[in-house]
Amino acid sequence: MSSVFAHFGPIPLSLKDVPVPEVPGLLDGPDPIIVDKEKALVLGKALFWDMNVGSDGVACASCHFHAGADSRIKNQLAPDAKTPNANNVFDLDPAGNTRGPNHILTLGDFPFHQVDNPVFPNRPVIYSTDDVVSSSGSFGGEFRDIQWFGPSDDQCERAADPVFHVGSRGTRRVEPRHAPSVINAVFNHRNLWDGRANNVFNGSSAWGDRDPDAGAWINTTNGLVKERLRLINSSLASQAVMPPLDAIEMGCDKRRFADLGRKLMYRRPLEKQIVHWNDSVLGPYSNSTPGNEKKGLNTYYFWLVRDAFNAKYWSSWQRGGELGAPEQYGWRRPLPYDQFESNFGMFFALALQLYQSILISDDSPFDRSARDEQGLPIDLSPEEQAGLAEFRVAHCSLCHIGPLMSSATVVTNAALAQSHPEAFGNDIFAISTSSNVVTRMSVQKESAEGDITTAGSILDTGFTSTGVARSNWDPGLGGKDPFGNPLSYAEQYLEWLAGNNAAVVDEDVLDVRPCDFDIPLAMNIDGEHDSVFASTDGIVMQEQDTEDCYNPDGAYIPSVEAAQQELNNPETNKMLAGVNGAFKVPGLRNIDLTGPYMHNGSMATLEEVMEFYTRGGNFETDSKNFGFVFPQALLAFLPERRDSIIAFLKTLTDERVRYEKAPFDHPELIVPHGHVGDEEFIEEASSLAGELAADEYLYIPAVGAEGREEPLQRFDELLQP
Amino acid sequence: MQTAFQSKRSLATIFAALGLFTTSQGYAANAVVIQNWDGGDNVLEAGSNISVASAAGNNSSYTDNPALNYSSWAHTGNWWQFELVDQATTTLRVETQNGFNFIPGISLWTSGNTAFDGGTTGFGGEVSSASIGTPHSFNSTGAIGDTGTLWMANGSGGNMLETLAYGVANTVNYHAGVTGWGEHIHHGVHDVSVSNLFESGISGSTGVDYVELVLTDLQPGWYTFFIGGTDHASAGGLYDVSVSANPVPAPAAAYLLGSALLGLIGRSYRQS
Numbered sequence: 001m002s003s004v005f006a007h008f009g010p011i012p013l014s015l016k017d018v019p020v021p022e023v024p025g026l027l028d029g030p031d032p033i034i035v036d037k038e039k040a041l042v043l044g045k046a047l048f049w050d051m052n053v054g055s056d057g058v059a060c061a062s063c064h065f066h067a068g069a070d071s072r073i074k075n076q077l078a079p080d081a082k083t084p085n086a087n088n089v090f091d092l093d094p095a096g097n098t099r100g101p102n103h104i105l106t107l108g109d110f111p112f113h114q115v116d117n118p119v120f121p122n123r124p125v126i127y128s129t130d131d132v133v134s135s136s137g138s139f140g141g142e143f144r145d146i147q148w149f150g151p152s153d154d155q156c157e158r159a160a161d162p163v164f165h166v167g168s169r170g171t172r173r174v175e176p177r178h179a180p181s182v183i184n185a186v187f188n189h190r191n192l193w194d195g196r197a198n199n200v201f202n203g204s205s206a207w208g209d210r211d212p213d214a215g216a217w218i219n220t221t222n223g224l225v226k227e228r229l230r231l232i233n234s235s236l237a238s239q240a241v242m243p244p245l246d247a248i249e250m251g252c253d254k255r256r257f258a259d260l261g262r263k264l265m266y267r268r269p270l271e272k273q274i275v276h277w278n279d280s281v282l283g284p285y286s287n288s289t290p291g292n293e294k295k296g297l298n299t300y301y302f303w304l305v306r307d308a309f310n311a312k313y314w315s316s317w318q319r320g321g322e323l324g325a326p327e328q329y330g331w332r333r334p335l336p337y338d339q340f341e342s343n344f345g346m347f348f349a350l351a352l353q354l355y356q357s358i359l360i361s362d363d364s365p366f367d368r369s370a371r372d373e374q375g376l377p378i379d380l381s382p383e384e385q386a387g388l389a390e391f392r393v394a395h396c397s398l399c400h401i402g403p404l405m406s407s408a409t410v411v412t413n414a415a416l417a418q419s420h421p422e423a424f425g426n427d428i429f430a431i432s433t434s435s436n437v438v439t440r441m442s443v444q445k446e447s448a449e450g451d452i453t454t455a456g457s458i459l460d461t462g463f464t465s466t467g468v469a470r471s472n473w474d475p476g477l478g479g480k481d482p483f484g485n486p487l488s489y490a491e492q493y494l495e496w497l498a499g500n501n502a503a504v505v506d507e508d509v510l511d512v513r514p515c516d517f518d519i520p521l522a523m524n525i526d527g528e529h530d531s532v533f534a535s536t537d538g539i540v541m542q543e544q545d546t547e548d549c550y551n552p553d554g555a556y557i558p559s560v561e562a563a564q565q566e567l568n569n570p571e572t573n574k575m576l577a578g579v580n581g582a583f584k585v586p587g588l589r590n591i592d593l594t595g596p597y598m599h600n601g602s603m604a605t606l607e608e609v610m611e612f613y614t615r616g617g618n619f620e621t622d623s624k625n626f627g628f629v630f631p632q633a634l635l636a637f638l639p640e641r642r643d644s645i646i647a648f649l650k651t652l653t654d655e656r657v658r659y660e661k662a663p664f665d666h667p668e669l670i671v672p673h674g675h676v677g678d679e680e681f682i683e684e685a686s687s688l689a690g691e692l693a694a695d696e697y698l699y700i701p702a703v704g705a706e707g708r709e710e711p712l713q714r715f716d717e718l719l720q721p
Numbered sequence: 722m723q724t725a726f727q728s729k730r731s732l733a734t735i736f737a738a739l740g741l742f743t744t745s746q747g748y749a750a751n752a753v754v755i756q757n758w759d760g761g762d763n764v765l766e767a768g769s770n771i772s773v774a775s776a777a778g779n780n781s782s783y784t785d786n787p788a789l790n791y792s793s794w795a796h797t798g799n800w801w802q803f804e805l806v807d808q809a810t811t812t813l814r815v816e817t818q819n820g821f822n823f824i825p826g827i828s829l830w831t832s833g834n835t836a837f838d839g840g841t842t843g844f845g846g847e848v849s850s851a852s853i854g855t856p857h858s859f860n861s862t863g864a865i866g867d868t869g870t871l872w873m874a875n876g877s878g879g880n881m882l883e884t885l886a887y888g889v890a891n892t893v894n895y896h897a898g899v900t901g902w903g904e905h906i907h908h909g910v911h912d913v914s915v916s917n918l919f920e921s922g923i924s925g926s927t928g929v930d931y932v933e934l935v936l937t938d939l940q941p942g943w944y945t946f947f948i949g950g951t952d953h954a955s956a957g958g959l960y961d962v963s964v965s966a967n968p969v970p971a972p973a974a975a976y977l978l979g980s981a982l983l984g985l986i987g988r989s990y991r992q993s
Contacts, residue, residue, distance in 0.1 A: 456852025553846030633957035
């Protein structure tokens, strides 16, 4: 064997020519849902950027405008992550000053967890907070009515929020988790940090097959019939139907998509926003001409929807009946909903998914580089190539794996595993890459008393904990849906092993093949094993074939009886799920532009991220993947090695994203950016209500296909010193 | 050398070195990365020395990491190997540089006449009590053939013939029942060899920041060692490694000739 240093583990892959996961039935088949893809794209891009979508001026883009993410610095603090145990208390900043709503972020605010030497483990903590940097959204309030024409803020009962306020004036609420980039999000098997945007879109809600009442209204010869959709690889559609109805993000409480459909249908798309005459999607419909910028498109949402979607979803004239009507709040009986309005959630979701499907950044220097016979990018500089080698040795590429640098892109990685095995490992270290939505690895587990041990656990593919925050600050994937089901696939799989088939609410769980787990769950071995089911415990051969098994010795599952016994054993080391505090592994493309980082936005720079990983994380937490995140002496004592990793990460920036060239061009956007005044005094009331603070704004001009002149800046460049 | 064979499996491994067994299925090699020596020289002659300066050591890659049930972690420690070309008493020393907080541990093996092939990841599907496969976690002190060594063992996943010795600077005392593979990991220097094919004795010493192994009359062949930290509470640090082979002693006939010449010179002087 050669004694020359051999490269360690997976090599990230170019994104060029990597297809988007297919969505059967959306655009193809005998009866496609979308019949005009071009119109649907126009509809999707318009809806994504339209400030009229929100109840008080917030667009989807208001939190996803800067390389697909949010770079605002004022009024971006939340007091807690997404937890049922929120304390609603803003912590002091590192200097001991109060900090809260309407605060302007500075470099000195970061990172949110500080030790006396940032690259070493086991050092004294000098500052730590559970506050979150995220996106300011809506003022909230209780929905009452929309307006068909003219003013576009919804009529809501609004008041100062008890948490988000300065003095007596309410400020816009801030989300409890940092907004990830929408660019390349189409490849994620599930979306949102906790995976709750289901891979399957059911036609009306985010919950896929879990929601028993979901579906879209179909116009048939027998009248309107509600029919479930079952579009796979459609988690962006599942995600899209959440923010407009969320009272923190975009809407007043209890607003329905039918209300939003009613509000928009007779309005011109982007009626308050300039659309560039050369916008790569909207240009042909823009009212602008060269040198003469105008607002809006030369059509109406009503026509765009009817052109884009199969007529069976909008052609009925029925109003009311099983479609219902808005809530009545005054003396006037509201007009019942029609089919168009009732299906507006579906139109919105699928159009947005289609638009985001073209937001793919596959033209970075990393993608453009020629490859040698191993698959290494040889056109990168020596420092960048050294950084890639360090990225692999430091175990980064074990989670940040494949062309999107994320194990959460399950379908894409599985499709490439055979043709590009080098992207998923080598003799030294390989990650089992298949269509399995769960795997098994040893991760930490935390007792109720806070003691940390480790155990082989079923994990959701693409979700892990790196020890950013304490286990009880945010359950992440360990949470539940509104129907009481666990969000995770792992917990469903354990129930299935124990014979509880009714607990499986996501069909992908049934396709899991045990012999592809990274470490086996059951093996045909004699005697007893602490963490693996042996033949003496009771095992059965897996149902699936064993072709190309990652671990042929692991082609077994426990018997139902053995699984039940262990599942009911509070001391079990065999039937565990490592999901509490686990979050989706983010991709790394354009990472230079998408700070702050982590699910709680607690790190402002890539240097702070590198220091975090060098010291092995902030906390020893439940589900922490200790085998991949651990103190790294080489990076601690040789800072140039950390710098080289950062140099490599910067090669993942697509210049079209940096300069907002097509397909990343966009209409004008006016983004709420804090309130008039500071964090101690609000100087002006909002026109929405006297109890609310007047907005300040970030003006983002329209950009056409040629892009902008000045590049997007990094988050830390935008911070106050 | 220990006075008795550890197990039949170990004996079988020794016989395998003599070609009496064949390798099994699933063999792939290259499971660990072998580091370079300073100057790129991994050949050791009698009377010479090879070394590495400023290697970086993690806090607990050798032992003391509770997540691995205190077993060794192959991919976060460092591996070296050398070829000894002359029989010589050989000293292997790992020492932490001043100002750093790395408490070393080291294990030494031999693969006989061929270089170590790096072993095979996950050979035989072995899983430790901490639910970790090999060599992510591995048995660094047990005999070749013990649980947690198949990935590197001759006749299984590798071509390693015998575990010779290990040394641990930290005052730890881990035993079967708590460790990931049922191995013992104790403070101090330990001769764990099961034969006298490769050396005629092993000794050495440890201090708070060094481990030294001395192998008496080490036979020509290939030797591999693994170094990692042994204190999970430490920060890790930089360390130096050196391997020295003593000079070949003058043979007895030359001694006698030399004595005779001295005698002749002395008589001639007295006569004059």
